[in-house]
Amino acid sequence: MNYIKVFAPATVANVSCGFDIFGFAIEEPGDIVEIRRRDEPGIVIKDIFGDDGRLPRKAEKNAVTGVMLHLLKHLGITDFGCEVTLHKNMPLGSGMGSSAASAVAGVVAINELLDCPLSRADLLPFAMEGERIASGSAHADNVGPALLGGFVIIRSYAPLDVFSIPVPGDLFCTLVHPDIEINTKDARYILRDEVSLKNTISQMGNVAGLVAGLMMEDYDLIGRSMVDVIIEPVRSILIPDFNLVKQAALDHGALGCSISGSGPSMFALSRGVENAKKVGEVMKATFANAGIEATSHVSLINKGGPVVLDKN
Ligand SMILES: Nc1ncnc2c1ncn2[C@@H]1O[C@H](COP(=O)(O)OP(=O)(O)O)[C@@H](O)[C@H]1O
């Protein structure tokens, strides 16, 4: 095989109460990566579309190619050469798992081109290195679901223990991106190191309730459990009119609403596609009242993860 083209989806990380441990993939948007072999060894970035020239062109500095270098090193391959084209289909610093989509598409593509020496699940630590390149932190709650699909739980980072759980069939995500930028690195820096016992107890109850709600298809329990007393109060100040946008979503039937990843995107979960669309409209309108343009995506939870679009 000389050429491959791979799609990897956007993701919603944290899912309110599960900082660094919960995430799910959505259907669209997602990044697309093309890799073509070349005779000379080394990975070069040929083109990046959709980033307005902002992403690093040096292979080791870009999440899409940095993960490829990590994988080649692990496999002891020194003579491999390729050109990489990245189609960046979502904004940077969006809270939609933009860097993760690139990293996952990149690592899946090169693994396929090498005839799959590793399983998809075994690619996770390499995809996490893409997050380290992007934000200085190798969190797995975006790359996990982008790679494995579905609603993913990171039970432990050391050792890495990651798995997907079932979700109700009529559960829809509304993801709304206001046109501002927040880098994950900055949004992690402002978090406090210490958490009170009271907040820990409250958060643990909601984490347990959300998992149980998803697995038992109990929509009310899902909604009651989408409460984050630790991270949301700190980060929401970075998002203009956060409380109004959240309240608008809840007033129009969302089960729950919170920050997507480190923001500025916000997500809501709803029962049924019509409800999810309505919630998207009111969230966008509330941002518009604050003078902020926003775009929305309504999606089922994407159970498939990355897709090979073409190869030859
Ligand atoms: N392929 C890539 N796609 C997106 N961001 C990348 C990529 N490679 C490196 N980065 C860097 O990662 C940062 C954006 O990632 P992050 O802050 O986690 O945002 P997001 O929430 O959108 O993933 C930017 O500083 C960007 O330069």
Ligand SMILES: N[C@@H](CCOP(=O)(O)O)C(=O)O
């Ligand atoms: N758990 C991470 C998730 C960051 O998600 P992103 O989509 O903003 O990159 C965090 O909250 O820092």
